[in-house]
Amino acid sequence: MSMANYAFEVSQTSAYAPEILEGLSSAERRDDAASAPVRDESDLSTGLALEDINLSFGGVVALAGVDLSIKAGEIRAIIGPNGAGKSSLINVISGVYRPERGHVVLNGVRYAQVPTQKLAHLGVARTFQNLALFKGLSVLDNVVAGRAHTVRSSFAGQIVGTPLSRRERRDSYDRAIQILDFLHLGGVRDRLAGTLPYGLQKRVELARALVAEPRLLLLDEPMAGMTATEKSEMASFIRAARDRFGMTVVLIEHDVGVVMELSDRIAVLDYGLKIADATPAEIRSDQRVIDAYLGVVSENEDGGGI
Amino acid sequence: MMADFDYLFFIEVLVGGLLSGVMYSLVAIGFVLIYKTSGVLNFAQGAMLLFAALTFVSLVERGVPFALAFAITFAAMVAIGIAIERTVLRPLTNKPPITLFMATLGLSYILEGAAQLIWGTQVHGLDLGIEDLPLEIGGVFISQFDIFAAAVAAGMVLLLSLFFRYTRIGLSFRAVADDQFAALAVGLRLPLIWTTVWAAAGLVALVAGLLWGARLGVQFSLSLVVLKALPVLVLGGFDSILGAIVGGLLIGASEKLAEVYIGGYFGGGIETWFAYVVALAFLLIRPAGLFGQKLVERV
């Protein structure tokens, strides 16, 4: 158990991937904000807001006074070098961490700590930086498990097979199969999740999150460790999912190139501080962002952050 | 009511409890050594203890001098430790901790069976040459043997602490315990460290086996001493030597006090489970134990 943790620590302390620089240098390619689905700017219904979030671990500041306001239906990327506090932010939004100060506003309700066990009922689903599939279940059952929060029948009802439990069962399987087909995973649905290649497991996690029909989808490095082709495939799945289901998406990603094309807006974190929050085009020319990235270029050439 | 309270008797019970607590600590330390370096809760520690005591006493009964018997048994324990590490733990590297635990459960069956198959199942008396006469200190009677056992146990703890603080291999042990991954990365030789740790655990088993054997007689039930050490570990944290010491003292003292003062209300015999209840009650308040570190969940 300790081994896994240590591996994680090591990857956390290594430098961010060099693609970030490439992304910035090829900044002038196109302006994404214009081509993104047009959202009504006057619509103030926020999907999610963070107010003055502060979090630290044993004296090390992870997040310092972070404010964030995300409109419903938006795809918002959060980028930043390793250790900038991106994952901490997702963990605060999903209630895994309790911030020392500040609030998370979800559906108009302010929380000091979001109740993790009610997260699915609040319409929030997420994926994890390190794979968090149920290895002992098939792909299909993993996705069906994503409907757990909708189950009303008791275990006894499920054993006996009451009409309610049978209806729920049929319904969850139907929806799971639809999502799997939507993400082109139909061919592997009877495989044990743990036996799939890494990229596919990431996609199954997305399927498990989508089947819950969330209003807010949190993606913690959905493309980490993928090849360029897999990344663009995943990006198109994320966009297709948003267009089809209309949920708000918050995602963390290292690869700035992918993020620029995918997101409506981008927030940049550095050492726990939010140093920028703008459209991809504005981010590209933001001197502070460029400085922050240049400032942490390290000797690590093969790129960590996996 | 309070006027009738016999303070001398109370102190006597308390001291007796603390002294037997030291012997619990000694067994618990054997667990901590292995847990810290390889993340395994070695259930076979009790069986190792039985094996060591039985081997030693059988050699002495066959006329082998005390010191030689000690050396032979120690060598045997080191060999067993290395064999366990090579044949059982290494093939199970990277398996979940629970799997490793179940493997040590299997190991304890093998060791218990082997010890008794080789040396027989009869009960052996073990005389370490310490008279068990009560010693009077300020009106309080304390068992001489308990004092001796506690002193030996304390000596062992000191020895191990010095070893791990001042020798090169000891320092590597601490590095591994702190961060296995990093230790591997800077080229510390893990197999050597594991071997040393298993040897040290073998030594602890031998000493604890002799002390417990002298008190309870050397027989099968000696391996059940492990069940006394588990609540100590739960209380002190599986990874803390200091926790094992303090936990042992706490369990030893509270167990004896409870047996004497509240055991009567339950019809006696509560020592089989009382330590577990203490440890559990404590854990509900502090899930990481006395000195264990609270883990931040990483997702």
Add this chain to the structure above:
Amino acid sequence: MSALATEFTVAPTLPKWAAPVLVLIIAYGVVPFVGTSYLFEAILLPFLALSLAGLGLNILTGYAGQLSLGSAAFMAAGAFAAYNFNLRVEGLPLVGSIILSGLVAAGIGIVFGLPSLRLRGFYLAVSTLAAQFFVQWALTKFSWFSNNSSSGVIDAPTLSIGGIVFSGAAGRYLFSLTIVTVITFLAYRLVISQTGRNFIAVRDNETAARIIGVPVLRTKLLAFAISSFIIGVAGVLWAFAYLRTVEPAGFNLDRSFQILFIIIIGGLASIRGAFFGAALIVVFPLVLARLGSFLLGDIFDSGVLDMSQRIVLGALIILFLILEPDGLVSLWDRIRRRLGSALRLTRR
């Protein structure tokens, strides 16, 4: 679907229910008529009780991932509860006492499962030992449980369901078989339900399970309750149908380990695993005894047998953990697949 998928369907020509139905036909239709009393008393009765106990533990440990070292305590609770319900409640049918005793065991299971809400892994495993020692202590200490019998050993009542008396070894076998069949079927329904999926989700990744809306605490307690219910009923069968006496001594820590070994050897998180494991655990000492006395003659006395049994058992555990971590079940499935493909080849 892909070739991979077909490789995983076990017997392509037979429906899934064929094998269990075939086993049941033999168990009900053939065994009672050809079995000797040795077969019932020494093999089948302990096999059925231990299989059921293994099934119960597998739900908790194999499916829900909560390691328990206190199974024998729940067996004891079930056995003694059934004895007392039967003794003290006038006119309660035996099936009623069995169900109630299962519920008593479930209640005790929930109490000792409460630490699982705060503790994980080894800490939880150690805390289940508290159940083992406490229950055994209470049953020996308070003679009310054994109706003030001086020896603590009490005779079990005769077995009857709806006026039919199951006497004799074959009768007790049919009684056990029926209860085991019913509970196994219900357990199978459970593990393929959403609740069963929740068990596995909690086992494989607790945080992810909580976030997708699995009620983690309730799920863990439910696993403890259901598992203890089944193990409690197994205790009733062990005492009433197999031993014919009820005494605390037989439900010791070694029994708890034995049940854990059953599911390790048979296969964790598998219904069939409990049966495979129990079969091996029951049969291998008998085989070892025969083999030992055949090879070594008089040297192989009961003491030597006992010790070599421990050694072989310990070695088996380690071998299975290293070489076949999914147990006899996966070994069996592999052999069957090999045979199946060999048959298909010859047919061509």
